[in-house]
Amino acid sequence: MVRYEVTVFTADMATATTFNNVFLKLVGTDGESERTLLVDDKGCASFFKGAVSSFSVCCPNSIGKLVLIEVDKQHLPPFLEDSWFASKVEVKSPEGDNYKFPIYRWIIDSKVHRFREATALRVFEENHHLGRNSRQQELKQREEDYRWDAYVGGVPHTMKASHPHSLPDEVRFSFTKKAEFSYTASEGMRELKLKGLDDCKENWTDIYAINRVFCCRKTDLSEYVQQHWKDDAFFGYQFLNGVNPILIQRCTALPNNFPVDHIRINNHLRGPHGLQDEMKKGNIFLCDYKRLDGVKPNTINGKKQYLMAPLVLLYSTPEDSLVPIAIQLKQTPADDNPIFYPSDSEYDWLTAKIFVRSADFNYHQLNTHLLRTHLLAEVFAVSLLRNVPMVHPLYKLLIPHTRYTLQINLLARLLLISENGFFTNFASSGGEGMITILKKSLSSVTYSSLCIPDDIAERGMEAVPNFYYRDDGLRLWDIIHRFVQGILSYYYKKDDEVQQDSELQTWIRDIFEHGFLSQAGTGIPQRFSTVDELVRFVTMVIFTCSGQHSAVNCGQFDYGGWMPNAPTTMQCPPPTTKGTTSEATMLQTLPNVDAxxxxMAIMWLLSKRSSDFVHLGHFPEEHFREEIPRRLIKDFQGELEVLSAAIKTRNENLVVPYTYMDPKEVENSVAI
Structure with a gap:
């Protein structure tokens, strides 16, 4: 008789405890153990939250090298069947070998669940029939659990699910996350109901009356925005370091549909050089919202709304400020589409900037935020879960970057962009316009635009000063790239190993088909031929799900907590002639009270960090067991610490600190 020492770890998280009986079977290359009831001197406390419990499993003879374990639980009266979150199982064999079996999921039923030993194996390395069968069974079940669905034609596919409870338990919110998310949402709306603001359809009659909304829920930056939202320098700064830093580009030639008055422009340039000279020097920049052109605006409270497609010309001054020097609110030049300049009347210029900020809000929410982080992250996650088993090194590398993504996206479809969602009811791009923008945006997404080094170069943004999104983002990309290269190069020594890994190839084909709708023009690979190609793509996936999402999400309340800086909609058309604006017309044009x-309630909710936030580089779940990958993780964490310290030091000297790419502030996944 030989004895195997088994240690079972229950997660230290709310509701992880089970009172059910837990059974274990060890399966090895030379045999298997009996299905064994796990009992120790702790009794029913063996599988309490945070418990680490040890057991013995005996076999007549050694069963060889362990391949997998089978786990099930059964309830006995008076206890009902409950949910158990097991973290991992460790086994010491009679030969002295140590095995680790990562679980990290809920076990909610009485079925038998199989888990592989933690050593990573690619599909072509599976030499034992038990491993091959387990791999096939796992993926077959995952294909059933994670099904593709076409939410609407022309946009990335999503996971088929109708309600959070229809999601597999392993991808749902934790009890803590669910409770905090629900509380934050209900608390905000309760406050607004008490103030009588939630269903008030009147216009604002005083700009400062907006302070009544969430008067006690402010951030340092949201207060700064309220004080400086009218300033040209702050208006320009937001194109670099606000929540939509991916639109601005260097302007080397004016668009044909933007016939600015060179004489008036030259009056706003510092120094002796004219517009053409400043463009040659790289000091002129353009923001073009052309993808909003032709979008049918929403109707809110029975009233037609307005959504412009502006062009904005900006100038980098000798003092390193970025300021607007011309704004055209519609794409087609016309007598009733004037170009506004800083020398125009106060409210002409301010109104033009407000229309731009409203366009930016809608463009940011649907393209920069929803499409390019949330929807793509869901595609990456579903394809991973359908096509890559737990024992695969890619799964081990990417699974931390999928946490909560499927549920937060499902909630967005149910609460934000549904028929009765926030966007449909209160944003000028809601309804039909939302789908139009998403379709247009997907057709413009390219692989290079998702890779920040290429994107910065293509937009000519390498040299513009005070571009902290660029500075921090490039450093973060490089750190992630080195980490990914280290991990994947450990498992893939040669290009042909990538080529023969059928699970890798199925993963990328699924992404190409369901995420980018098989559009070859995007540049998204349809297969991997080299290790370098794989490394670059996986780097992009991790960066998109962590740093990029943080950059375009976490500042939403900072910059939108003062509504005039980020209006969800505009109630009146833009001025067709100059000199017709005033404070009164501005207030009539801004969203009414309920919008x-x-x-503001939505932006507060989407900017609120939960207490079970997991920052980039922190991996509570131990999926890797080999020494080199574990060392690479520590090196990765060390580099992130250095970057975080550098960002904090830099921010000490900034009036407006930029924190959204600080690894300590970046979540591992799209989780909010």
Whole structure:
């Protein structure tokens, strides 16, 4: 008789405890153990939250090298069947070998669940029939659990699910996350109801009355925005370091549909050089919202709304400020589409900037935020879960970057962009316009635009000063790239190993088909031929799900907590002639009270970090067991610490600190 020492770890998280009987079977290359009831002197406390419990499993003879374990639990009266979150199982064999079996999921039924030993194996390395069968069974079940669904034609496919409870337990919110998310949402709306603001359809009659909304829920930056939202320098700064830093590009030639008055422009340039000279020097920049052109605006409270497609010309001054020097609010030049300049009347210029900020809000939410982080992250996650088993090194590398993504996206479809969602009811791009923008945006997404080094170069943004999104993003990309290269190069020594890994190839084909709708023009690979190609793509996936999402999400309340800086909609058309604006017309044009409060409540919710936040580089779940990958993780964490310290030091000297790419502030996944 030989004895195997088994240690079972229950997660230290709310509701992880089970009172059910837990059974274990060890399966090895030379045999298997009996299905064994795990009992120790702790009794029913063996599988309490945070428990680490040891057991013995005996066999007549050694069963060889362990391949997998089978785990099931059964309830006995008076206890009902409950849910158990097991972290991992460790086994010491009679030969003295140590095995680790990562689980990290809920076991909610009485079925038998199989888990592989933690050593990573690619599909072509599976030499034992038990491993091959387990791999096939796992993927077959995952194909059933994670099904593709076409939410609407022309946009990335999503996971088929109708309600959070229809999601597999392993991808749902934790009890803590669910409770905090629900509380934050209900608390905000309760406050607005008590103030009588949530269903008030009147216009604002005083700009400072907006302070009544969430008067006690402010950030240092949201207060700064309220004080400086009218300033040209702050208006320009937001194109670099606000929540939509991916639109601005260097302007080397004016678009044909933007016939600015060179004489008036030259009056706003510092120094002796004219517009053409400043463009040659790289000091002129353009923001073009052309993808909003032709979008049918929403109707809110029975009233037609307005959504412009502006062009904005900006100038980098000798003092390193970025300031607007011309704004055209519609794409087609016309007598009733004037170009506004800083020398125009106060409210002409301010109104033009507000229309731009409203366009930016809608463009950011649907393209920069929803499409390019949330929807793509869901595609990456579903394809991973359908096609890559737990024992695969890619799964081990990417699974931390999928946490909560499927549920937060499902909630977005149910609460934000549904028929009765926030966007449909309170944003000028809601309804039909939302789908139009998403379709247009997907057709413009390229692989290079998702890779920040290429994107910065293509937009000519390498040299513009005070571009902290660029500075921090490039450093973060490089750190992630080195980490990914280290991990994947450990498992893939040669290009042909990548080529023969059928699970890798199925993963990328699924992404190409379901995420980018088989559009070859995007540049998204349809297969991997080299290790370098694989490394670059996986780097992009991790960066998109962590740093990029943080950059375009976490500042939403900072920059939108003062509504005039980020209006969800505009109630009146833009001025067709100059000199017709005033404070009164501005207030009539801004969103009314209920649209304002609903927008601010949503931005507060989406900017609120939960207490079980997991920052980039922190991996509570131990999926890797080999020494080199574990060392690479520590090196990765060390580099992130250095970057975080550098960002904090830099921010000490900034009036407006930029924190969204600080690894300590970046979540591992799209989780909010």
């Amino acid at each position: 304002t409060v609903q927008g």
